[in-house]
Amino acid sequence: MTEMQITYRGVVHPWHCDIMGHMNVVWYVSKFDEASWQLASMLGLNNSYFLKKHMGIAALQQNITYKSEMVAGSTVTVRSGVLEMKEKVVRLVHEMHNDTTGEIAAVMVLTAVHFNTRKRKSCPFPKAILKRGRNLIVPYEVKS
Numbered sequence: 001m002t003e004m005q006i007t008y009r010g011v012v013h014p015w016h017c018d019i020m021g022h023m024n025v026v027w028y029v030s031k032f033d034e035a036s037w038q039l040a041s042m043l044g045l046n047n048s049y050f051l052k053k054h055m056g057i058a059a060l061q062q063n064i065t066y067k068s069e070m071v072a073g074s075t076v077t078v079r080s081g082v083l084e085m086k087e088k089v090v091r092l093v094h095e096m097h098n099d100t101t102g103e104i105a106a107v108m109v110l111t112a113v114h115f116n117t118r119k120r121k122s123c124p125f126p127k128a129i130l131k132r133g134r135n136l137i138v139p140y141e142v143k144s
Contacts, residue, residue, distance in 0.1 A: 004079035004095060004138050007038035014072040023070040032064070032094045032108045035078040039092055042136065043082075044129045045114075054118045060089070061111040065143070068103040075099040081138030085130055088114050088122045093140050109142055 008031055018024040040046070040057060050056055070076065077099055083091040089111060096106045115122045125133070 002081070002136055002138060004081040004093075004140070005039065005042065005136070006077060007035035007042075007080040007094070008032075008076070008078035010076045012070045012072055012074045012076060016070075017072050021071060023074075025064075025066075028064060028066070028070075028096065028106050028108075029062070031076060031078060031096065032062075032106075032110070035080050035094050036092060036110060036112075039080045039082075039094075039136075043090075043132050044126075050117070054116060055114065055123070056117045057090075057112045057114055059110060059112050062108060064106055064108045066106050068098060068101070068105050070096075070098055070105050073100070074105075076105070081140060082133050082136040083109065083138070083140060083142070085125075085133035085137065087124045087130075090114070090125075090133055093138065093142065107142070 012023050016023045016027040077097045080094045083093050092110045094108045098105045113122050114125050
């Protein structure tokens with residue numbers, strides 16, 4: 001078991017905000033997506049691996065819980081970890097922190113599958129990636 005890793009840092013820009021004055025959901029998803037690629041890279045699932053091995057990962061399910069508003073000028077940190085690493089599927093958790101207020105702004109749980117990009121079929125993760133993923137498992141209770 002390990003601690004959640006910092007996978008994204010940024011800021012909420014005025015163009016991220018909707019008519020109600022807070023960050024629109026599209027930007028939560030965007031920032032969580034960037035965090036997902038950082039965590040995938042920590043597992044060894046990076047662009048080089050994908051291109052050389054003809055492999056990929058694809059989201060199967062994303063659940064986001066919004067906890068507090070993010071407004072223009074807020075600084076953001078996303079911390080991430082692995083909840084579960086199975087033969088072909090990984091479940092990740094991302095916690096978005098509003099560094100300005102100290103509050104948790106949102107939590108996303110993402111389930112993704114490993115697949116062969118030529119055959120377009122799911123396939124097992126290599127043993128080394130499974131091991132890395134299992135070493136990044138975090139003790140995190142997902143609350144709704």
